[in-house]
Amino acid sequence: MSKLLTDLIEALRCLPGVGGKSAQRMAFHLLERDRERGQRLAQVMAQAMREIGNCSRCRNFSETPVCTLCASSSRDRQVLCVVESPTELAAIEQATGYRGQYFVLLGRLSPLDGLGPEELGLDRLAERLAEGEIEEMIIATNPTVEGEATAHYLAQLARAGNVRPTRLAHGVPLGGELEFVDRGTLAHAFGSRQSLD
Amino acid sequence: MSKLLTDLIEALRCLPGVGGKSAQRMAFHLLERDRERGQRLAQVMAQAMREIGNCSRCRNFSETPVCTLCASSSRDRQVLCVVESPTELAAIEQATGYRGQYFVLLGRLSPLDGLGPEELGLDRLAERLAEGEIEEMIIATNPTVEGEATAHYLAQLARAGNVRPTRLAHGVPLGGELEFVDRGTLAHAFGSRQSLD
Ligand SMILES: [Zn+2]
Ligand SMILES: [Zn+2]
Numbered sequence: 001m002s003k004l005l006t007d008l009i010e011a012l013r014c015l016p017g018v019g020g021k022s023a024q025r026m027a028f029h030l031l032e033r034d035r036e037r038g039q040r041l042a043q044v045m046a047q048a049m050r051e052i053g054n055c056s057r058c059r060n061f062s063e064t065p066v067c068t069l070c071a072s073s074s075r076d077r078q079v080l081c082v083v084e085s086p087t088e089l090a091a092i093e094q095a096t097g098y099r100g101q102y103f104v105l106l107g108r109l110s111p112l113d114g115l116g117p118e119e120l121g122l123d124r125l126a127e128r129l130a131e132g133e134i135e136e137m138i139i140a141t142n143p144t145v146e147g148e149a150t151a152h153y154l155a156q157l158a159r160a161g162n163v164r165p166t167r168l169a170h171g172v173p174l175g176g177e178l179e180f181v182d183r184g185t186l187a188h189a190f191g192s193r194q195s196l197d
Numbered sequence: 198m199s200k201l202l203t204d205l206i207e208a209l210r211c212l213p214g215v216g217g218k219s220a221q222r223m224a225f226h227l228l229e230r231d232r233e234r235g236q237r238l239a240q241v242m243a244q245a246m247r248e249i250g251n252c253s254r255c256r257n258f259s260e261t262p263v264c265t266l267c268a269s270s271s272r273d274r275q276v277l278c279v280v281e282s283p284t285e286l287a288a289i290e291q292a293t294g295y296r297g298q299y300f301v302l303l304g305r306l307s308p309l310d311g312l313g314p315e316e317l318g319l320d321r322l323a324e325r326l327a328e329g330e331i332e333e334m335i336i337a338t339n340p341t342v343e344g345e346a347t348a349h350y351l352a353q354l355a356r357a358g359n360v361r362p363t364r365l366a367h368g369v370p371l372g373g374e375l376e377f378v379d380r381g382t383l384a385h386a387f388g389s390r391q392s393l394d
Binding site: 001 | 199204213214223228229232244246265287
């Protein structure tokens with residue numbers, strides 16, 4: 001196989017979920033029938049890697065200093081949702097009807113990895129709270145050990161700023177069968193059972 | 198979501214097997230943790246789309262006038278395998294121990310699509326045969342209606358050039374259960390049953 005083709009197949013493997021076989025299929029597909037879209041993808045990808053930075057206000061991905069979500073005048077300014085990463089922001093934005101503000105930590109508290117309050121931009125978050133508009137902070141960090149520790153820290157930060165902290169509800173996933181729910185979640189959901197009256 | 202990010206997600210969908218959800222996952226993955234490899238992929242992809250052409254001898258993908266397979270002095274020059282596309286050449290090269298020459302049609306005879314002998318480079322193939330080195334032409338077009346018609350045409354071309362045409366064997370795929378083999382294949386395999394003595 002040609003050197004350049006081998007290089008392309010190898011480079012495609014940086015995409016998540018793409019192994020050697022899919023990478024080869026992708027390379028051949030582009031070369032055999034879609035060179036124009038391949039060219040376009042290469043150009044957009046280079047530009048995105050180079051130009052997409054982080055919003056100075058919420059730290060979400062943005063190629064402008066302030067992102068479109070932060071710049072929007074139609075979103076609720078009393079609620080701020082804190083997430084670990086842009087992926088989770090996108091998931092919430094797409095799955096829920098939430099129309100408030102966001103703050104992206106770009107990580108979670110992890111002292112061993114050198115991730116402290118400063119790296120997560122918590123000074124900037126404190127400034128946001130000090131502006132006085134925000135009334136509720138929805139803490140949407142992941143339900144992992146580090147995510148929970150981060151949530152705990154954020155809740156203290158919120159209270160110190162006179163902001164009400166809330167946390168996503170834990171429980172049995174919709175459509176999930178009890179049999180396959182992990183024991184911790186099941187125990188929590190059982191203990192937090194709610195009245196149907 | 199930012200314009201550039203939306204563009205990247207949309208552009209990634211040109212990859213086979215990549216829908217909206219995977220495209221979004223890929224874009225976030227590259228931006229969040231693999232920008233360098235994303236840059237490299239963009240660069241290699243642009244170069245491959247621009248520079249990979251076809252070998253002047255076998256029409257396989259190549260960024261040099263003559264590909265490495267054709268240039269190799271260690272491959273058998275008496276056998277020529279004819280395939281429809283570079284994908285199939287790669288499949289044969291990877292699955293079999295074949296060490297002969299190739300010729301890639303870049304299509305199959307399809308008069309309604311304007312694909313005739315000229316578009317498939319059959320004049321060039323005839324010249325190869327006329328060189329006198331080739332003794333066997335392995336016809337490995339796909340077992341479709343058009344692939345079979347192409348195989349028929351190629352066999353005539355081979356015979357006219359005093360070359361022995363052969364065709365890949367049809368039959369029940371290894372590891373396939375008879376129950377799930379299509380009727381045509383099953384009938385053919387039954388009719389072509391071979392003695393075990
Ligand atoms: Zn923002
Ligand atoms: Zn060649």
